[in-house]
Amino acid sequence: MQHIGIIGVGEIGRAIVDGLSDGVDHPPRIHLSPRGARAAAELSARHPNVRVCAGNQEVVNRSDLVIIAVRRPDAADALAGLRVDERTVVVSVMAGIALAELRRILGPGVPLARAIPLPPVRERRCVTVTYPSHPAVDAFFARLGQALPVADEAAFNVMSALTGTLTTHYSFLATLATWAAGHGLDPDEAERYVRGLFGAAGRSLADESRSLQRLAADHETPNGLNERIRTTWFDPTNAETLTKVLDTVLADLD
Structure with missing residues (x-):
């Protein structure tokens, strides 16, 4: 056209x-x-x-x-x-x-x-x-x-609800950069590193031969830093809270 x-x-x-x-x-x-x-x-x-x-x-x-x-x-x-x-x-x-x-x-x-x-x-x-x-x-x-x-259209609305998580992701990254600056890093350097860290991680999403669960597992070592933060911060309670808010967003879209 x-x-x-x-x-x-x-x-x-x-x-x-x-x-x-x-x-x-x-x-x-x-x-x-x-x-x-x-x-x-x-x-x-x-x-x-x-x-x-x-x-x-x-x-x-x-x-x-x-x-x-x-x-x-x-x-x-x-x-x-x-x-x-x-x-x-x-x-x-x-x-x-x-x-x-x-x-x-x-x-x-x-x-x-x-x-x-x-x-x-x-x-x-x-x-x-x-x-x-x-x-x-x-x-x-x-x-x-x-x-x-x-x-x-029901499947379409589920996809639409997922887009509501984007600014939460950016705010998560901003919180990481702020935390690093609070521990003495130059704020610009902290933000540059966070952008590079997650920009590189994001490119691994192009590998569709691995599921999202597999990607998470491949980036962890037992008792390592990633596993410690995931299991402590993103625990089942937080996962349930996220699921509930997505449900409320979906209900508004239906």
Whole structure:
């Protein structure tokens, strides 16, 4: 598809634009809504294939595939009154808005899908969950890394709940760097080391021949430092707390 529309130019919208445009010989034409005017203007100034439209209806009219990336509370206002041709594919990246609700707003004949793109689409390294599987949608996200279609909306919501753990992970790393600085390390050096330590560890996730449990075991020695911290800090009680909060997040998404 050579004409892509994006309604809602926040972090994910910007990342999609960069992933489709940076270093690409023949990027698609990208049509942005005026929402997030500053970001939209910056993207159109940086990428010659990007233009800002006068309104959301113009985005739809000019596009083969439209990404809806507004915040959940803004969805009704952003989509109200939109007329979508049945040849236009609409992809919602809004968490917590079911396909049935989108159909009520946009009409029953519009091809609809949901997706969970994350910031690594900017580097075309993202595994993007999609539902339902649609050739155009899966091909689109394959351009940005990899598409992972799931069987039903319940599975999609489980994947969506998992994304809620990302900032906890970053805060965990920030706590490690702060602890190290509190013990005399230069704060910049502490943060640089934590980034390098976990960046290197993260690359081992590409080895899909080993399960996550196997990776954890392979990084531990009996009675070693890793085992001591894991069994003392991330004990069964903490694991149960994490499971419970994920359950509450999932309940909100259903």
